[in-house]
Amino acid sequence: MPVSLQTLLERSVKNMGSGIHPVIKESALEMIKRAYEEGIYVQISAGYRSMEEQAKLYGQGRLGYSYNGKNYSNMSKPKVTNAKPGQSYHNFGLAIDYFISSDDGRRGLWTVNDQWRRVAEIGKELGFNWGGDWKHFKDYPHLEMAGGLSYSQLQSGKRPSLTSKVSGTYTPPERKVAPEVIKKESLSKNNGDPIIKAIQKTLNSRYNAKLDIDGLNKTKMKTALIKGLQTELNKQFKAGLDVDGKWGTKTKAAVRNVRKGAKGNITYIVQAMLYIKDYNPKGVDGHFGDGTESAVRAFQRANRLDVDEIVGKTTFAKLFGS
Numbered sequence: 001m002p003v004s005l006q007t008l009l010e011r012s013v014k015n016m017g018s019g020i021h022p023v024i025k026e027s028a029l030e031m032i033k034r035a036y037e038e039g040i041y042v043q044i045s046a047g048y049r050s051m052e053e054q055a056k057l058y059g060q061g062r063l064g065y066s067y068n069g070k071n072y073s074n075m076s077k078p079k080v081t082n083a084k085p086g087q088s089y090h091n092f093g094l095a096i097d098y099f100i101s102s103d104d105g106r107r108g109l110w111t112v113n114d115q116w117r118r119v120a121e122i123g124k125e126l127g128f129n130w131g132g133d134w135k136h137f138k139d140y141p142h143l144e145m146a147g148g149l150s151y152s153q154l155q156s157g158k159r160p161s162l163t164s165k166v167s168g169t170y171t172p173p174e175r176k177v178a179p180e181v182i183k184k185e186s187l188s189k190n191n192g193d194p195i196i197k198a199i200q201k202t203l204n205s206r207y208n209a210k211l212d213i214d215g216l217n218k219t220k221m222k223t224a225l226i227k228g229l230q231t232e233l234n235k236q237f238k239a240g241l242d243v244d245g246k247w248g249t250k251t252k253a254a255v256r257n258v259r260k261g262a263k264g265n266i267t268y269i270v271q272a273m274l275y276i277k278d279y280n281p282k283g284v285d286g287h288f289g290d291g292t293e294s295a296v297r298a299f300q301r302a303n304r305l306d307v308d309e310i311v312g313k314t315t316f317a318k319l320f321g322s
């Protein structure tokens with residue numbers, strides 16, 4: 001049974017916190033409702049964040065960081081934000097972050113795909129600015145409405161007067177489709193994807209993967225890619241891994257950083273995995289160039305990883321292990 005609208009709304013209200021601006025809250029809930037009508041299950045993961053909570057986030061992955069005399073450095077977690085306390089609209093209850101929920105409401109799906117972008121469109125119709133539109137640091141889950149006020153204006157106590165667009169006219173999309181139909185459509189669109197076919201052929205010849213050359217992205221592909229990775233790690237670095245196609249701690253320990261300029265079969269496997277996860281590296285060819293770099297960047301942003309464009313252990317784990 002699909003997750004109910006009520007559940008998505010309740011969880012979102014809780015995650016937005018009591019410090020959220022009422023117009024942001026109303027608009028966020030309306031966005032969830034409109035998306036739900038289109039068969040997109042969206043949930044808000046964050047809203048208001050106190051200065052202390054921001055300090056805690058900023059302190060992740062930063063040595064010796066303190067705020068108001070208190071130590072907030074936490075090196076056991078990766079860097080997640082460049083915003084110090086007071087440098088995020090979340091600190092003033094003027095921003096939210098969203099993600100797509102799995103149909104059963106049990107998992108968050110962080111892939112920036114058509115559904116994700118559609119939610120951003122709905123958010124923008126309601127007056128939000130979307131972090132995915134930013135030129136430099138794209139923040140795909142992020143929506144904000146600040147009424148033109150800067151951080152320093154807000155820090156000095158100014159508050160925006162926001163107008164809710166919720167009661168305004170809403171034009172539903174011309175074609176409403178049930179989630180089952182969307183799934184079938186994307187499946188048939190993938191049918192015969194020549195890039196996936198080429199990956200299947202390569203995995204068969206390089207690693208004897210025995211995949212059907214059907215251009216369909218199936219679970220088997222992921223297993224075959226992990227097997228390929230394990231084979232390469234054994235061959236190139238004498239890692240001594242079982243080639244079982246399962247992502248685990250041993251495989252994670254054996255991977256090396258893959259970054260721009262890298263060439264070879266491991267780069268190929270990374271590109272293939274990015275591609276089947278909907279992050280097109282613009283060429284699955286074993287050469288880590290600009291296209292791969294921007295695919296890695298988008299993947300890291302969408303998964304809230306440290307955006308360094310390097311496929312290191314954490315990024316490998318997110319790509320291959322989930």
Ligand SMILES: [Zn+2]
Pocket residue numbers: 090095096097139141142143
């Ligand atoms: Zn945000």
